Amino acid sequence: MNPVYIARSKDVAARSLEGEMMIMSAHNSTLFSLNDVGTVIWEAADGQTSLEEIVERKVGAEFDVELGEALKDAENFVRELAAHGILLLADQPIALSSATSKEHS
Amino acid sequence: MSTLLQEMNDRALKAGIPLGVQVDLTYRCNERCVHCYLDHHDYGEMTTAEIVDALDQLAEAGVFFLTFSGGEVQMRTDFFQILEHARSLLFCVKVKTNAFMIREKEADRLRELAVESVQVSIYSHRPEVHDAITKLPGSLKRSLAGIRLLRERGVKTIIANVLMRQNLQDYPGVIALAKDLGAVYTIDPTITPMMDGDRSILSLGISQQELRQVFRTPELVGNVEEFCAPPKPADGETLEELPCSASHTFCYISPYGDVYPCVQFPLPTGNLRTQKFVDIWRHSPQMKAVRSIHARDLPVCSTCAHVGSCTRCPGLAYMEGSMRGPSSLDCERSFARTGVPSANMLAKKQEQEARNNKQVGWTQLVQIGAAR
Numbered sequence: 001m002n003p004v005y006i007a008r009s010k011d012v013a014a015r016s017l018e019g020e021m022m023i024m025s026a027h028n029s030t031l032f033s034l035n036d037v038g039t040v041i042w043e044a045a046d047g048q049t050s051l052e053e054i055v056e057r058k059v060g061a062e063f064d065v066e067l068g069e070a071l072k073d074a075e076n077f078v079r080e081l082a083a084h085g086i087l088l089l090a091d092q093p094i095a096l097s098s099a100t101s102k103e104h105s
Numbered sequence: 106m107s108t109l110l111q112e113m114n115d116r117a118l119k120a121g122i123p124l125g126v127q128v129d130l131t132y133r134c135n136e137r138c139v140h141c142y143l144d145h146h147d148y149g150e151m152t153t154a155e156i157v158d159a160l161d162q163l164a165e166a167g168v169f170f171l172t173f174s175g176g177e178v179q180m181r182t183d184f185f186q187i188l189e190h191a192r193s194l195l196f197c198v199k200v201k202t203n204a205f206m207i208r209e210k211e212a213d214r215l216r217e218l219a220v221e222s223v224q225v226s227i228y229s230h231r232p233e234v235h236d237a238i239t240k241l242p243g244s245l246k247r248s249l250a251g252i253r254l255l256r257e258r259g260v261k262t263i264i265a266n267v268l269m270r271q272n273l274q275d276y277p278g279v280i281a282l283a284k285d286l287g288a289v290y291t292i293d294p295t296i297t298p299m300m301d302g303d304r305s306i307l308s309l310g311i312s313q314q315e316l317r318q319v320f321r322t323p324e325l326v327g328n329v330e331e332f333c334a335p336p337k338p339a340d341g342e343t344l345e346e347l348p349c350s351a352s353h354t355f356c357y358i359s360p361y362g363d364v365y366p367c368v369q370f371p372l373p374t375g376n377l378r379t380q381k382f383v384d385i386w387r388h389s390p391q392m393k394a395v396r397s398i399h400a401r402d403l404p405v406c407s408t409c410a411h412v413g414s415c416t417r418c419p420g421l422a423y424m425e426g427s428m429r430g431p432s433s434l435d436c437e438r439s440f441a442r443t444g445v446p447s448a449n450m451l452a453k454k455q456e457q458e459a460r461n462n463k464q465v466g467w468t469q470l471v472q473i474g475a476a477r
Contacts, residue, residue: 011219013197015169018120022113022169024197026219029261031109 006054006078006087007047007094014042027085037063041074045087047094051078117167117354118347123386124354125170126163127368130156130187131360133180136203137240138226140269140309142299142369145176150360153183155378157190159358162382164194174201174368176360185214192218199224204251205244212254222261222289225252228269230278238272252286262288268319269296269309280324294319295434298424300371307434316441333442336410343413344401351419352395356386366395370420372428395419398429405431409448411439 008014011026021034021042034042037059044054055071063070081087088094117124131150132143151159163171171191178184179202191198200215204225207215215223225248229235235245255262264283266276276292283290296310311319319325326332347353351367352374358364362377364385374392375385386392398419401407406417409431416439421432431449440446446454 010192012195013169013221014195015164015167017113017116017122017167017169024169024221026221029221031107031113033109033113 002091003050003052004075004078005047005050005090005093006041006045006082007090008042008045009086009088012086023086025084025086030084032081032084032086037065037070038077041077042081042087045078047088051075113169114350114354120167121387122167122354123163123356124168125172125350126168126356126358127172127174128156128159128358129174129176129360129368130178130184131176131180134175134177134203135180135205135241136177136244139238139240139271140267140296140306142297142306143176144299144301148361150181151362151377153186155362156183156187159362159377159382160187160191160194160196162377164196166383166386169197170199171196172199172201177205178202179206179211185211185218188214188218188220192220197221201225202251203239203244204248204255205241206247207251207254209254212251212258212260215255216258216260220260222263223255224263224265225288227252227264227266227279227282228272229275230282231275234272234275238269249282249286252288256287262286264288264290266290266292267296268292268294268311270311270315271309273311273315273319276325292319292325295438297369297421297434300369302424313437313441316437317444320442335443335445336412336414336439338410339400339412344399344407346400346413348398348400348403348417348419352392356392364389366392367418367420369418370395370423370428372420372423395428403429403431405449405452406447410445411436411443411447415439415447 013024013026015022016039019036019039021039023032023034024030040058040062041054044058051074052071055074056067059065059070059074060067078087078089082089114124131147132145133147134145173188178200181187188198198220199222200220201224227235227248228238232245236242252262264279266279268276280290294311294316296307298304299306320333321329323329351370356364356366357368358377363373364375364377364382366372366374372391372395374389400412406412406415409415415435417435418432419428421434422428422430425432431447433449436447436449440450
């Protein structure tokens with residue numbers, strides 16, 4: 001399977017509220033709340049690290065999960081966010097100009 | 106409010122996080138609206154660097170919703186630099202502007218920077234009425250052109266229609282304009298006093314009878330029956346409620362770095378030039394004082410039939426004399442909605458009657474004296 005790279009869209013507002021990431025799409029003002037696993041994936045979505053690496057290095061390190069299962073769930077999760085324009089998905093590293101470049105609290 | 110937004114608000118309230126902040130970048134303005142509550146001088150606005158630092162602090166404190174307003178935000182030549190920084194910090198940004206200075210380049214930037222919405226005040230569909238209110242010839246034409254450019258780029262735009270005596274009859278025209286432009290239409294039927302306490306501009310507002318009519322117009326308020334429903338009796342839970350978000354999940358920052366509980370709540374709580382935002386937010390005695398108010402603590406309003414449904418603004422109450430007192434403008438709104446007078450209105454009426462009786466007594470005494 002091709003690797004999946006993810007980057008945060010620049011067309012969102014986001015803030016961590018007590019460990020959960022609140023994200024609002026600028027396209028339609030829809031508000032999303034990510035749980036702790038989703039937040040880890042969101043924060044690691046730098047466009048340069050593949051989803052597989054993120055799941056292995058971040059999710060696997062912080063949560064008690066079976067990696068194969070976690071990767072499958074993560075793929076569904078990122079595709080859903082991509083459908084709402086919150087994440088950018090590609091099969092190769094993503095240039096930062098199309099995504100948010102700054103870390104946030 | 107969506108369930109998720111309500112949940113977010115509840116969590117922020119519990120954790121003491123300022124979820125929303127309005128920053129007025131300047132009080133300078135190219136318009137001179139007859140009802141404006143601000144003066145338009147520059148007494149030493151924050152520099153770009155000071156605002157950038159303030160925004161960093163707000164992000165650190167957990168602020169999510171950020172409104173940039175004024176004055177006219179584009180009077181600052183560094184506006185887009187500030188906006189760019191705010192968006193890099195991932196704030197959900199709303200911009201309030203008169204849109205007079207929005208040309209293609211500015212509309213492009215607002216789209217690129219993915220602001221949540223742009224709010225523009227439009228007073229009438231007729232230039233002679235709108236421009237007479239803004240005192241800027243050609244302002245309606247330019248503001249509408251700005252809105253059109255934003256809508257062409259898919260930027261969510263809100264037309265705010267302040268209703269006054271001189272433009273009340275024009276709201277259908279403004280609704281039609283909003284529809285034509287694909288903008289959201291909102292009304293604000295209340296004129297508020299100037300920040301220095303001058304209440305003379307209140308005379309521009311619509312009458313009680315006109316307000317009653319506005320509140321019974323479905324196009325303006327939605328479900329009239331629901332909106333104008335008589336107040337429900339207050340229970341223990343109602344009396345525990347907080348008056349509003351001021352100092353709880355919201356605050357306001359002036360162009361000079363002064364931090365206030367809300368936009369029209371001129372109680373200084375600290376200044377960003379000498380203090381950290383988070384210290385003001387958490388430890389200012391004034392913020393704590395506002396935060397400590399519950400409906401049950403309001404001497405007049407806790408006994409009022411409207412206590413559970415009134416839009417009582419503690420800032421307007423503060424400007425009227427006490428942050429724990431009634432806000433007469435909100436009493437009038439509640440009365441116009443429901444036909445039920447507020448406790449404040451009843452008390453004032455009783456006072457007036459007592460004064461009248463005293464005067465009658467004195468007059469009689471004088472007459473009797475004169476007859477002797």
